[in-house]
Amino acid sequence: MPHIPKPNLVIGSVLRPVDDHRMYGKLGIHIAALDVCQVHIVGFCSQGNVRNGTILFHPLFNFPRMSVRRFLSPIGFLKKIIQLKPETVIVNSPDLLIVTILYKILFGKKIFYDVLENHAANILFANTYPLFVRRPLAFIVRLVESLSRPFVEGYWLAERAYEHELPFVKGKYTFIENRFAPPTDVVVKPRRGSFRLLYAGTISESYGVFEAIALAKRLFAADSRFCLTLIGYAAQPSIRRRVYEECAGCPYIELIGIGSLVPHSRILESIRLSDIGLLPYRVNDAVKHRIPTKFYEYAAFSLPMIISQNPFWEDSLAAYSTSTHYVDFHEASTEDIIFRIHELSDIGFSNYSIDITYYTHIFSNLRNAFH
Secondary structure (H helix, E strand, O other), X not given: OOOOOOOEEEEEEEEEEOOOOOHHHHHHHHHHOOOOOEEEEEEEOOOOOOOOOOEEEEEEEOOOOOOHHHHHHHXXXXXXXXXXXXXXXXXXXXXXXXXXXXXXXXXXXXXXXXEOOOHHHXXXXXXXXXXXXXXXXXXXXXXXXHHOHHHOOEEEEOOOOHHHHOHHHOOOXXXXXXXXXXXXXXXXXXXXXXXXXXXXXXXXXXXXXXXXHHHHHHHHHHOOOOXXXXXXXXXXXXXXXHHHHHHOOOOOEEEEEEOOOOOHHHHHHHHHHOOEEEEOOOOOOOOOOOOOHHHHHHHHOOOOEEEEOOHHHHHHOHHHHHHEEEEOOOOOOHHHHHHHHHHXXXXXXXXXXXXXXXXXXXXXXXXXXXX
């Protein structure tokens, strides 16, 4: 009996690496496990050199966030999907919606929009773009997302708040939250002390990287046993320069990545080796109703946390109140934070149950969508 090749499925993004823990670790692996399609991931070049026998990677993009090549990238993506001829395309970048819709019109295939962020709110309330372009750019992004609705098979929402924040998803969404997806069995080792602080993930002003640096300086001045690891990628050159400047002459602050992408496995290793996780977000309308993905990862490794004050988080994460401390990173005294750090270390982390079947269950239910 002749071998019948499986239909292709493409997961695509402009700014996320091909081994991104959402596209690859949460979507790609679990869709591929259904064995109904050949999964291809098209995205940014990665430093991880990931290999997988059932998933094919296409590191198509490699450019600064603000560049001409960034705005021409949808053309390259369109060429790639025409070459691959996928039956289903999943995108998480508004940049790719228009060309993916064009592909659907030409070839009649399926589109899913993986909504990782409220992109319009991010543009308005974060400091990524100059003030004078924020409103028109946010309007354009929301317009593209709204006008794409008739062409999109369904929306996958990474946050439950998007059900209410994004009117265009009504009646066509599935929750696929950004929970922890362990690549292997999670091994939690006893922590050696309470002095190793960690800021992991996206290096940005909005996510509080400079609050983390300032806190490390205060704590080190009070007790030289404190140290901080900053691990992640800063997409904005101005943020990279400032991080290097702020950390110059501070041997107790370790920088990993910053100017380059960091494999997710290395971030998980840093979490495992740390004593206290920092989530010093600058709480604004773009993030106040989102549960940081990093919370799930810190919790999975039983890492106690110090988190920015936010009533929504304090209410939603109340079950972990003995393992978290909410603080105003600007106003709290050094003595109080040191006391809370030792208190968190002494108490330990409330047991966090990792549901390793979460993504398997969701994609089993979506199985027919990929035929």
